[in-house]
Amino acid sequence: MFRSSEVELPLPRRDPRAQHILTVLRRRPGDTFDAGLVNGPRGKGTLVAVEEERLRITFSWGESPPPLNPLTLVIGLPRPQTARDILREATALGVAALHFIRTEKGEASYARSTLWTSGAWEECVISGAAQAFCTRLPEVSHGRTLAEVMATLPAGSARLALDNYESPAALSRTPAVAGQPVALALGAERGWSANERAQLRTGRFAFVHLGGRVLRTETACIAAVALLKAQRGWI
Structure with missing residues (x-):
């Protein structure tokens, strides 16, 4: 994956993409490889020359x-490693937006991780898009509150919140409306607080579950996204 500002410039050999082209794809001058422009078209790259430094x-x-x-x-x-996994895999699955919020039971220090302060999260997103051979990147935010994010959700969305304790229905049995956007909320690793459950109910979220097993956050995310994609025919 390349940015528009990079396509006219040589690619440094120390760049991981250069190493991938040479050592994984094993391309030589004259060979082509799949390429994409961030939030733009897909296409082909042609390796013209391999120089000492570029x-x-x-x-x-x-x-x-x-x-x-x-x-x-x-x-x-x-925790940051879990966030990295979610950023990468949810992007690969085609999610349009990911909002990582501060919660009452969450660990406050996670918001100060270098994942967020250094911008490293964007590399996780680009990696997920490249894995899926897609150039479109999701919207990503972090550090806002539940109330702040709820106020920005697309109008007319089906609103669902995963909860192991107060959910009467399975996610797999929720009705699907063709073309309707979906907002899916997942609590921090310690779950939702009573106040957050009240906020979600006020915001018209329906509580659902993934079954009787307690899953890791990253596993619950991927399982829920896969269910919703299958249920709504998203490909």
Whole structure:
């Protein structure tokens, strides 16, 4: 995956993408490889020359990929490694937005992780998009409150909140309306507080569950996204 500002410049050999082209794809001058422009079209790169400190590449672009699935995840800030996994895998699955929120039971220090302060989260998102051979990146935010994020959710969304304790219905049995966006909320690793449950109910969220097993946050995210995609025919 490349940014528009990079495509006219040589690619330094120390760049992980250069190493991938040379050692994983094993491309040589004249060979082509799949490439994408961030939030733009997909296409082909041609390795023109391998120099001591850089690769010279030309690109030809085709069409942009289809839009992302109209699914927004609202997630209580988890530990940084868990957040990395969610950013990468949810992006690969085509989620349109991920909002990592401060919660009452969450660990406050997670919001100060270098994952967020250094911008490293964006590399996780780009990695997930590249894995899926898609150039579209989801909207990502972190550090806001549940109330702040709820106020920004797409109008007319189906609103669902995963909860192990006060959910009367399975996520797999929720009705699906064709074309309707979905907002799915998942609590922090210690779950929702009573106050947050009240906020979610006021915000018209329905509580649902994934069954009787207690799952890790990253596992619950991926399982829920897969269920929603299958249920709504999103590909």
